[in-house]
Amino acid sequence: MALTAALCRPRASRKQRWGAFGALIALWTVVYIRYRKGGVQQTLHEREMLKRVNWGAFWAYYNERDPTVEEEFAIWGEYHQRRHEMRYDLLGETVRRYLPEGGRVLDVGCGAGLVADRILDLPAHYIGFDFGGPHVDYAKKKFSVIHEPLRVSLLRCDGEVLPFADASMDVVVMTEVIEHLLRPELAVWEVARVLKPGGVFVMTTNNASEMPLRSPASHLFAWLEKAIGADHPELISLRPWIWPDRIDPAILPKGSPDIYLPHTHHIQGETRRMFAAAGLETFRWSSFEFPPPQSKTGGWLQNQGDLGKQAVDAIEWIAQRTPIVRRLGCHLFMLAKKTGSPIAPEPPPGIWPGPFSAGAED
Numbered sequence: 001m002a003l004t005a006a007l008c009r010p011r012a013s014r015k016q017r018w019g020a021f022g023a024l025i026a027l028w029t030v031v032y033i034r035y036r037k038g039g040v041q042q043t044l045h046e047r048e049m050l051k052r053v054n055w056g057a058f059w060a061y062y063n064e065r066d067p068t069v070e071e072e073f074a075i076w077g078e079y080h081q082r083r084h085e086m087r088y089d090l091l092g093e094t095v096r097r098y099l100p101e102g103g104r105v106l107d108v109g110c111g112a113g114l115v116a117d118r119i120l121d122l123p124a125h126y127i128g129f130d131f132g133g134p135h136v137d138y139a140k141k142k143f144s145v146i147h148e149p150l151r152v153s154l155l156r157c158d159g160e161v162l163p164f165a166d167a168s169m170d171v172v173v174m175t176e177v178i179e180h181l182l183r184p185e186l187a188v189w190e191v192a193r194v195l196k197p198g199g200v201f202v203m204t205t206n207n208a209s210e211m212p213l214r215s216p217a218s219h220l221f222a223w224l225e226k227a228i229g230a231d232h233p234e235l236i237s238l239r240p241w242i243w244p245d246r247i248d249p250a251i252l253p254k255g256s257p258d259i260y261l262p263h264t265h266h267i268q269g270e271t272r273r274m275f276a277a278a279g280l281e282t283f284r285w286s287s288f289e290f291p292p293p294q295s296k297t298g299g300w301l302q303n304q305g306d307l308g309k310q311a312v313d314a315i316e317w318i319a320q321r322t323p324i325v326r327r328l329g330c331h332l333f334m335l336a337k338k339t340g341s342p343i344a345p346e347p348p349p350g351i352w353p354g355p356f357s358a359g360a361e362d
Helices: 002-008 014-050 055-064 069-076 078-098 133-143 184-194 216-229 268-277 296-302 305-320
Strands: 104-108 125-130 151-156 169-175 195-206 280-288 331-338
Touching: 014 216, 069 078, 078 169, 078 195, 078 280, 078 296, 078 305, 078 331, 104 184, 125 133, 133 151, 169 184, 184 195, 184 268, 184 280, 195 280, 268 280, 268 331, 280 305, 296 305
Parallel strands: 104 125, 104 169, 125 151, 169 195
Antiparallel strands: 195 331, 280 331
């Protein structure tokens, strides 16, 4: 901050300004070298930890411990509920825009059916499914007493093997799901298969270009890495792969090592190329949720009651309209249209860098 103040001081000489500017560049460079080294190491470590997960642990967690979003609202509090409701409002508006009258929308990993809640008045068919049995049971109970123009069907299945006919859906929604999958490319291929030609895929997920938790005054190059890296994935150094908390050992076989579930942050350019390989052309993308909930600012706003909720809405509005910054939200929002056929019947090696994907290194 002192160097910035010296650079902007009205009475500073040209020599003083150049000196302050040079010192800033040196500071940003040293800080960035440390940031990038730590980010690369953390990314490699998390990818290695992900290799420990197995199908049994995956199934046990999502069928025995994973709460629905609505159940989590009671835990998170009103501030975080407001941020999540914002996402579902965005999804509801988008589905309305692209779902034709009498059309079919598939909600992959529907949870409690919060997307359906926002389109109940549409004369269409909503099909929601989830991997976890408790989620489907919860949604079925909720919609059993709701009688609206929207026809609601709920079932349990796996997003990587969809039990639906080719070209049978007008819109497919996948919100905060793809980051949890062991092989997300399989789900993308399935989405492309069930979409009608010209159908729209609506996806949100964690953003690997999420703004750093430190100020750009000290970490400017890290901010630039995140912003530019959205289109150039090779630049991203810190890319989370796992949920930070291990699976509760109580639901695992005795003697199991620490196991962490996938929670992969996606890079827009990388995911866009995967979509394209499946025959899905991304025609719009953005990010949302500012600031990060784990930041000091987010924590402070959470404790400010209604004032904090109003303030975060204003921050969201400004960030969405600020160049560079608008790329740095916590979540990606991507829209893709089915425009062709996949480059291969199955996802080819290298299309996704996950440890369980075809062609992945041991």
